Amino acid sequence: xxxxxxxxxxxxxxxxxxxxxxxxxxxxxxxxxxxxxxxxxxxxxxxxxxxxxxxxxxxxxxxxxxxxxxxxxxxxxxxxxxxxxxxxxxxxxxxxxxxxxxxxxxxxxxxxxxxxxxxxxxxxxxxxxxxxxxxxxxxxxxxxxxxxxxxxxxxxxxxxxxxxxxxxxxxxxxxxxxx
Amino acid sequence: xxxxxxxxxxxxxxxxxxxxxxxxxxxxxxxxxxxxxxxxxxxxxxxxxxxxxxxxxxxxxxxxxxxxxxxxxxxxxxxxxxxxxxxxxxxxxxxxxxxxxxxxxxxxxxxxxxxxxxxxxxxxxxxxxxxxxxxxxxxxxxxxxxxxxxxxxxxxxxxxxxxxxxxxxxxxxxxxxxxxxxxxxxxxxxxxxxxxxxxxxxxxxxxxxxxxxxxxxxxxxxxxxxxxxxxxxxxxxxxxxxxxxxxxxxxxxxxxxxxxxxxxxxxxxxxxxxxxxxxxxxxxxxxxxxxxxxxxxxxxxxxxxxxxxxxxxxxxxxxxxxxxxxxxxxxxxxxxx
Numbered sequence: 168x169x170x171x172x173x174x175x176x177x178x179x180x181x182x183x184x185x186x187x188x189x190x191x192x193x194x195x196x197x198x199x200x201x202x203x204x205x206x207x208x209x210x211x212x213x214x215x216x217x218x219x220x221x222x223x224x225x226x227x228x229x230x231x232x233x234x235x236x237x238x239x240x241x242x243x244x245x246x247x248x249x250x251x252x253x254x255x256x257x258x259x260x261x262x263x264x265x266x267x268x269x270x271x272x273x274x275x276x277x278x279x280x281x282x283x284x285x286x287x288x289x290x291x292x293x294x295x296x297x298x299x300x301x302x303x304x305x306x307x308x309x310x311x312x313x314x315x316x317x318x319x320x321x322x323x324x325x326x327x328x329x330x331x332x333x334x335x336x337x338x339x340x341x342x343x344x345x346x
Numbered sequence: 347x348x349x350x351x352x353x354x355x356x357x358x359x360x361x362x363x364x365x366x367x368x369x370x371x372x373x374x375x376x377x378x379x380x381x382x383x384x385x386x387x388x389x390x391x392x393x394x395x396x397x398x399x400x401x402x403x404x405x406x407x408x409x410x411x412x413x414x415x416x417x418x419x420x421x422x423x424x425x426x427x428x429x430x431x432x433x434x435x436x437x438x439x440x441x442x443x444x445x446x447x448x449x450x451x452x453x454x455x456x457x458x459x460x461x462x463x464x465x466x467x468x469x470x471x472x473x474x475x476x477x478x479x480x481x482x483x484x485x486x487x488x489x490x491x492x493x494x495x496x497x498x499x500x501x502x503x504x505x506x507x508x509x510x511x512x513x514x515x516x517x518x519x520x521x522x523x524x525x526x527x528x529x530x531x532x533x534x535x536x537x538x539x540x541x542x543x544x545x546x547x548x549x550x551x552x553x554x555x556x557x558x559x560x561x562x563x564x565x566x567x568x569x570x571x572x573x574x575x576x577x578x579x580x581x582x583x584x585x586x587x588x589x590x591x592x593x594x595x596x597x598x599x600x601x602x603x604x605x606x607x608x609x610x611x612x613x614x615x616x617x618x619x620x621x622x623x624x625x626x627x628x629x630x631x632x633x634x635x636x637x638x639x640x641x642x643x644x645x646x647x648x649x650x651x652x653x654x655x656x657x658x659x660x661x662x663x664x665x666x667x668x669x670x671x672x673x674x675x676x677x678x679x680x681x682x683x
Contacts, residue, residue: 177356181363244546248589249631259548266549284549317554330554338552 217323221281221341222291223265230325230343234258234269234276264288270345283339290327290339298336303329367506369524373516374509375477377523382474383530384409384431388441389478390529391428396449397667399658400425402534403438403445403569404457407585410635412455414533415678416645418671421653422660427534432471435460435565436491441475442569444484446576453656454573455581458600458611459592461566464559466492476502532678537638539682544625544633547589556595563603570607579609579656586614586623586644588633610655614644621647638682 221228228237244261255271257279264287269276289295292306303318304311307327312319318329321344330338378385387409400423402408409429417423428441438456445451466472472492479485489502501508530536573580582604584592597613604611614621621643625633628640636644652658661667 177359178363181367244548246546246548246589247632249634261546261548282549282551315555330552332552338554340551 218325219320219322219327219341220291220325221265223262223288228267228278228281230279230281230341231277234260234267234278237278239267277343279343279345281341288339294329294336294339296336296339300331300334300336303331303336371504371506372524373520374512375505376473376509376512377519377527378474378478379523379528379530380519384536385474386478386527386530387534387536388428388430388475389480389527390531391426391445391534392480393527393529394426394533395670397661398424398426398449398533399452400455400652401442401445401451401453402427402429402455402457403433403442404429404455405433405460406431406635407457407459407587408455409531409534409536410538411585411587411641411644412648413535413641413645415535415675416642417649417652418661419675420646420649421658422662423649423652423658424661424667424671425533427531429457429534430475432463432467433460433475434463434466434492435562435569437475437488439565439568439572440484440488440491441479442572444479444482446572447482447484450576451578452658453579453581453652454569455583456566456569458566458582458584459587461558461562461600462590462596464561466494469494469497472497473508477505532674532681535641537681538630538635539638540630541627541637542630542632543627544588544629547633550591553593553595556593556599558596558599566603570609581656582609582611584611584613584615585636586618586621587635588615588625590634612651617647 218230220230226237226239239260240262242260242262244259246259246261248257248259249255257271258269258276260267260269261284264284266282266284267278268280268282270279271277283289283296286296290306294303294306307320310320312321316330316332318331320327324344326342326344328338328340328342329336376382376385384406398414400414400417402412402425406429409427412425412427414425414427417425428445430437430441433441438460442454472489472494476485476488476492479488485502486499489499493499570580572578582600584597584600592613592615600611600613618625623636623640623643628636628643630637661671
């Protein structure tokens with residue numbers, strides 16, 4: 168093997184290794200994105216079966232839906248949370264009986280969570296603040312994850328979280344699991 | 347002889363390849379010079395003269411709220427803010443450990459807000475704190491403790507693995523700051539002159555658990571031990587950010603830790619009136635961070651506290667140090683006009 172061949176071989180190996188790593192990482196990222204997009208698509212096709220949803224009268228508020236398209240009435244209170252360094256804003260809209268928090272997704276704001284403010288708001292399954300632990304398990308079953316006083320039920324990428332103090336529900340929140 | 351030159355050529359080629367690889371890494375890595383400048387704060391410290399008697403560590407609540415320029419102007423105290431966005435408590439520990447390789451301050455001020463987080467929050471925040479750190483044992487440890495499941499050590503060692511897809515997003519900034527950096531802060535203080543008053547706050551929600559996690563206490567203890575070993579006094583603070591809420595239950599735990607370990611703790615949220623903070627004027631984002639006027643008020647108040655409670659030197663009487671600071675103050679006053 169002459170010296171030129173050795174030099175060319177070394178450069179080729181280095182270039183191939185760099186390109187290979189880059190391609191591998193790009194493909195890996197793209198695969199994850201496709202899987203995530205498929206998940207979201209699948210969920211939007213089967214919204215009633217695979218997600219928790221909240222209803223305020225006739226209005227259905229789905230987690231991860233475009234907030235602007237919900238045509239919500241004027242909020243009582245509004246707060247923006249700018250992260251320490253990033254340009255995106257989390258927005259919190261307070262209504263009479265619940266609070267909606269959105270997260271930025273490109274140019275749109277999507278519903279990240281719905282938090283109940285009082286016993287006037289209730290879940291689709293009829294649970295409200297002030298109900299007992301037994302009411303919760305009667306309506307949602309025993310298949311929950313328990314972290315301290317928090318009980319979490321998960322459907323697809325949506326969750327409903329209850330905080331129980333002295334056997335009574337003191338907090339109810341729907342949350343969307345973002346990637 | 348022929349064989350020798352052959353080997354030499356091969357070595358030369360390998361060196362050139364390494365240099366190209368190094369430049370590509372540098373080129374593709376975000377520079378954090380004109381956008382997301384928070385990512386450049388950690389490295390600015392390396393260029394500073396190391397003569398600080400007070401070092402701040404913590405999250406955005408330190409770099410937005412405390413101005414070392416005001417501390418110097420008011421009391422001649424030399425200080426530096428080694429803060430970064432969403433700096434987690436183990437990151438504060440390793441940053442302090444790294445800082446102590448360069449200098450031993452008299453007082454370390456740690457903002458306790460990060461006690462509420464017990465796991466890494468996002469890769470983006472990790473990058474802002476870690477990317478620009480110099481390579482050291484501390485950098486390795488900070489990566490190891492901060493990485494999310496989907497991250498890997500290699501992408502921190504070779505940033506090209508993480509940022510290769512920036513090749514079509516490169517801007518003039520990437521060329522201008524390929525081998526140099528500019529200072530975006532005044533000794534770690536990031537100026538923000540905007541005003542966005544606190545008009546309302548979201549509902550203060552009950553939490554399922556207010557107890558700080560073991561990992562937070564572990565690193566708080568490590569910070570304290572590190573300070574003790576180096577004869578440094580640790581001062582705990584909570585900056586006066588009105589959101590996210592600092593719960594009474596959080597505060598009680600810090601008070602207990604401070605009392606048990608005989609160290610000072612100031613919750614500036616209890617001193618807002620005394621300091622004179624007006625949340626209709628002194629914040630740039632509805633109460634999360636103070637703006638320039640708020641930070642100036644807070645730092646003036648803090649300078650009194652530091653002077654009264656710690657034996658700090660008034661460097662305004664030291665002509666060498668004062669000369670450096672006067673030059674900086676001149677620029678600072680131009681910037682804040």
